[in-house]
Amino acid sequence: MKIAVCIKQVPGTVDIKIDPETNTLIRQGMENIINPFDTYAVEEGVRIKERLDADEGFMEQSEVIAMTMGPPQAEEMLKEAVASGVDRVVLLSDRAFAGADTWATSVTLAMAIDKLEDVRLVIFGKQTLDGDTGQVGPELAQRMNIPFIGYVSEIMEISARKIKVKRLAEDRYEIFEVRLPAAISVIKDINTPRVPSLRGKMKARSAEVPVWTADDLGADKDELGLSGSYTQVVKIFTPKMVHDVSMIEGTPEEQVEELFKNLKSLNIVS
Amino acid sequence: MEIKVNESTCTGCSLCKGACLYDAIEIEDGIAVISEACVFCGACVDSCKDESIEIIGLDTEEKDFSDYRGVWVYLEAHGNELADVGLELLSEGRKLADKLKVPLAGIAIGSGIEENSRVAFQYGMDKLYIVDDPVFENNIDDIFSKALVQLISKHKPEIFLAGATSFGRTLVPKVAAILRTGLTADCTGLAIDDDKKILLQTRPTFGGNILATIITRNARPQMATVRPHVMEKKATVADIGDISDKVIKVEIDPKNFKTKYKMLGTETEKGEKINITDYEVIVSGGRGLGSGEKFELLKELADTLSGVVGASRAAVDSGWISYPHQVGQTGKTVNPKIYIACGISGAIQHLAGMQTSDIIIAINKDPNAPIFKVANYGIVGDLFEIIPMLIKRIKDGKPLV
Numbered sequence: 001m002k003i004a005v006c007i008k009q010v011p012g013t014v015d016i017k018i019d020p021e022t023n024t025l026i027r028q029g030m031e032n033i034i035n036p037f038d039t040y041a042v043e044e045g046v047r048i049k050e051r052l053d054a055d056e057g058f059m060e061q062s063e064v065i066a067m068t069m070g071p072p073q074a075e076e077m078l079k080e081a082v083a084s085g086v087d088r089v090v091l092l093s094d095r096a097f098a099g100a101d102t103w104a105t106s107v108t109l110a111m112a113i114d115k116l117e118d119v120r121l122v123i124f125g126k127q128t129l130d131g132d133t134g135q136v137g138p139e140l141a142q143r144m145n146i147p148f149i150g151y152v153s154e155i156m157e158i159s160a161r162k163i164k165v166k167r168l169a170e171d172r173y174e175i176f177e178v179r180l181p182a183a184i185s186v187i188k189d190i191n192t193p194r195v196p197s198l199r200g201k202m203k204a205r206s207a208e209v210p211v212w213t214a215d216d217l218g219a220d221k222d223e224l225g226l227s228g229s230y231t232q233v234v235k236i237f238t239p240k241m242v243h244d245v246s247m248i249e250g251t252p253e254e255q256v257e258e259l260f261k262n263l264k265s266l267n268i269v270s
Numbered sequence: 271m272e273i274k275v276n277e278s279t280c281t282g283c284s285l286c287k288g289a290c291l292y293d294a295i296e297i298e299d300g301i302a303v304i305s306e307a308c309v310f311c312g313a314c315v316d317s318c319k320d321e322s323i324e325i326i327g328l329d330t331e332e333k334d335f336s337d338y339r340g341v342w343v344y345l346e347a348h349g350n351e352l353a354d355v356g357l358e359l360l361s362e363g364r365k366l367a368d369k370l371k372v373p374l375a376g377i378a379i380g381s382g383i384e385e386n387s388r389v390a391f392q393y394g395m396d397k398l399y400i401v402d403d404p405v406f407e408n409n410i411d412d413i414f415s416k417a418l419v420q421l422i423s424k425h426k427p428e429i430f431l432a433g434a435t436s437f438g439r440t441l442v443p444k445v446a447a448i449l450r451t452g453l454t455a456d457c458t459g460l461a462i463d464d465d466k467k468i469l470l471q472t473r474p475t476f477g478g479n480i481l482a483t484i485i486t487r488n489a490r491p492q493m494a495t496v497r498p499h500v501m502e503k504k505a506t507v508a509d510i511g512d513i514s515d516k517v518i519k520v521e522i523d524p525k526n527f528k529t530k531y532k533m534l535g536t537e538t539e540k541g542e543k544i545n546i547t548d549y550e551v552i553v554s555g556g557r558g559l560g561s562g563e564k565f566e567l568l569k570e571l572a573d574t575l576s577g578v579v580g581a582s583r584a585a586v587d588s589g590w591i592s593y594p595h596q597v598g599q600t601g602k603t604v605n606p607k608i609y610i611a612c613g614i615s616g617a618i619q620h621l622a623g624m625q626t627s628d629i630i631i632a633i634n635k636d637p638n639a640p641i642f643k644v645a646n647y648g649i650v651g652d653l654f655e656i657i658p659m660l661i662k663r664i665k666d667g668k669p670l671v
């Protein structure tokens with residue numbers, strides 16, 4: 001079975017602040033990392049492959065392909081995915097992809113999945129650190145006209161035709177079965193990503209990272225990047241943190257009494 | 271499409287470099303140079319004092335959307351009860367609709383929901399579209415998206431809002447994908463641009479440290495999901511009067527609404543409230559609690575305050591409490607009225623999930639814990655002393671000092 005895992009490289013910190021004096025961003029330790037949620041997607045892809053390869057009834061060897069749409073430096077992250085056990089990777093990189101919103105991203109990824117041919121399962125992370133939308137998965141699934149199940153916490157069964165999963169809904173878990181091909185997004189609960197083995201790291205070092213451009217996808221450039229996006233960022237700013245912490249001092253009894261009074265004035269207790 | 275630096279006006283001041291979230295700008299020979307890492311977010315364009323940076327080649331042709339009119343709110347239901355977020359959005363939608371001088375409609379889909387949907391008229395809704403059929407008994411997104419797409423295509427609202435719940439966040443992207451329009455996720459602020467009469471959608475990103483305002487260009491409706499509890503729910507109409515001609519029952523043919531998803535069952539954690547985003551008070555515990563049993567103490571306080579228990583990742587990873595309770599970057603984003611953090615240091619990844627709470631109360635024995643930087647009220651002390659005393663104070667009603 002062919003399994004595609006969509007991963008993204010993101011700025012490695014959410015600790016971004018704006019310097020109030022110069023009005024510029026202060027970034028700390030700003031190196032790029034794999035989107036943390038996507039590590040669970042990679043691990044789950046590899047686990048499914050291992051499971052299917054160990055299954056006597058499953059003749060065909062499975063293959064896990066990690067792909068990303070991003071700038072050339074995303075190659076590093078793809079190599080890490082190889083170290084974590086994926087079989088091969090694809091980097092979708094072209095100036096024409098830049099500025100993509102979730103829709104244009106899902107269009108590009110969908111074209112790449114079509115090009116891979118016969119992908120039966122697409123795995124996403126729950127959301128990215130920078131985009132933070134969780135929309136790419138469902139939009140891609142809709143475009144490919146395949147089912148999408150979000151927030152999956154367990155793959156209960158998978159066969160050549162079907163997948164049965166448990167997913168976290170608002171206030172309960174739901175168990176769904178859908179036919180393949182299908183797409184899912186996974187949450188942290190689903191697994192603990194492995195630490196890359198020495199062999200994996202060796203493999204990563206020599207791994208090839210093919211780069212696909214808009215032309216390779218046969219894409220119409222109007223569908224891609226900022227041109228293909230329906231949404232556009234018009235302003236970026238930091239939230240005003242008008243913030244005064246009031247420290248409640250005194251003996252524990254005084255502290256509790258004061259806290260109680262505050263809760264009372266907030267109408268939380270009577 | 272291209273991003274260009276005007277070399278004759280660029281002073282190499284590096285303001286843009288500082289503004290770039292993607293580390294895509296270097297100053298070379300006194301001039302800003304933008305690399306391939308650029309995602310065209312426009313932060314540098316805004317930062318430049320000399321207007322030296324420009325994004326060009328973007329099709330600016332204004333399409334005519336005058337046949338799109340009105341504000342629609344999706345009224346998510348669980349079973350046959352409307353979720354609060356839909357009512358919050360009606361209150362907000364009313365303001366947007368008034369500003370645009372257009373009607374506000376709600377749309378509810380489900381099985382046996384008609385009766386309970388009427389309450390939505392108290393929130394200023396002009397019209398209710400209702401799709402009520404047993405095929406919609408469970409919230410399954412493929413058939414719900416189909417119903418929404420049919421109605422939106424027919425009635426063409428200019429704005430469509432839905433809750434950023436776990437259902438909404440998978441349903442609405444599908445609707446947007448079918449309609450071929452933009453969708454802004456998880457908004458915390460909505461406004462109408464005075465001149466252009468378009469929707470300005472503001473949302474946090476980078477774990478809440480940055481806010482971005484987003485518009486939908488070249489397509490309609492303008493769609494957004496909005497975080498629960500962010501907008502204020504306000505019943506403004508005491509007597510809804512006769513609404514019979516305001517309720518539009520949409521007849522559907524159930525044969526056309528066969529889901530591809532087979533729902534085999536549901537599981538709830540025994541006796542546990544897991545949808546922590548539903549509560550106005552969250553009492554959260556971290557590594558400072560020391561063990562799973564100690565969460566009982568927090569549960570008692572939470573129950574006393576009609577709230578729910580949350581946790582840091584450290585507590586979840588230690589197996590003291592289950593994952594649905596986790597708050598933060600890899601857990602849930604919550605916006606309660608009151609967030610009480612007990613024995614939580616306040617790591618940035620935790621803050622990402624709770625710093626927009628209305629009031630944050632922190633109890634920690636380390637006065638330097640970063641949680642105090644976002645707290646409104648801070649208590650430096652031992653939670654095992656403070657919390658039992660607080661519970662007692664609330665229950666007994668006797669002043670301590």
Ligand SMILES: Cc1cc2nc3c(=O)[nH]c(=O)nc-3n(C[C@H](O)[C@H](O)[C@H](O)COP(=O)(O)OP(=O)(O)OC[C@H]3O[C@@H](n4cnc5c(N)ncnc54)[C@H](O)[C@@H]3O)c2cc1C
Nearest residue numbers: 556557558582583584598599600601613614615620635653
């Ligand atoms: C990619 C990534 C994602 C992450 N996502 C999340 C996330 O979603 N949510 C999250 O919470 N974390 C997340 N983390 C982890 C985060 O960085 C912190 O490790 C975690 O939040 C720490 O949890 P804590 O505050 O409970 O523990 P600690 O940092 O160990 O803090 C415990 C605190 O308890 C105090 N304390 C101890 N005993 C007492 C007492 N008796 N009375 C009062 N105070 C006491 C201590 O002073 C201390 O401040 C993530 C990390 C990474 C790298």
Ligand SMILES: Nc1ncnc2c1ncn2[C@@H]1O[C@H](COP(=O)(O)O)[C@@H](O)[C@H]1O
Nearest residue numbers: 006069124125127128131133134135136
């Ligand atoms: N540029 C990208 N390349 C590959 N996968 C992506 C990209 N952007 C988003 N994804 C996938 O879509 C998920 C949701 O992303 P988002 O909608 O940005 O929150 C991520 O966890 C990834 O699995």
